[in-house]
Amino acid sequence: MSFLEKLNERYATKAMTGEVVPQDKIDNILEAIRLAPTSSGLQPFEVFVITNKETKAQIREIAWNQSQVTDCSHLLVFAAWDHYTADRINHMFDLTNEIRGFKNEGWEKYRQQLLSNYPQQDPEVSFQHAARQTYIALMAAIAQAVYEGLDSTPMEGFDPKALDEILGLRERGLRSTLLLPVGKRDVDNDWLVNLKKVRKPMEELVTIV
DSSP states (O other): OHHHHHHHOOOSSSBBOOOOOOOOOOOOOHHHHHHHGGGGHHHOOEEEEEHHHHHHHHHHHHTTTOHHHHHSSEEEEEEEEEEOOOOOOOOOHHHHHHTTSOHHHHHHHHHHHHHTTTGSOOHHHHHHHHHHHHHHHHHHHHHHHHTTOOEEOOOOOOOOHHHHHHHOOGTTTTEEEEEEEEEBTTTTTTTTTSOOOOOOOHHHHHOOO
8 A cells, every 4th residue: 555545544543452462563653763763863862662551550640541551562652862962962962973983064064053052041942842752752752663464543632741650750851742652453343434534625735926
């Protein structure tokens, strides 16, 4: 199937079976996240893969009691950097130089440009910028899940502060942004499964200038 056919096929699954899916499929989703584009290539986030039942139950309590949180196979938690620090920026630039095997003068100038700007920003401004990068990675995960024959449900409906506490994110310089339960749809109990996908017509969405 084409990419567009896959996007048309997917939907925000409302009920999952609890079936544990093969790890290689989850690994492919995580690789799609790793390959997703981010601003300046900094990848300012981490992903937590939750399979522990007790932890899932804790998260469900602070996620509007959404059943997918506990009934999924794997629960992905996206957590953005709370601030762009010099160490974090330098790590990614050093990694780039190591992998490519050389230093580029223009790239090093760009490093200094970011170092002179990002760490001095208000931490909330930094976090909001980093958080937006997680949404790009989320889309990569959703798309790959469809190709793996899996279902998923992107979620913002949870208490971020409570989730940060459950996973100890603040101590790691992170703040939660998104949840993505991944698993298999429960056809008999999912009210959305057979309903038509609804999107704006193209003429309402797109303006050609």
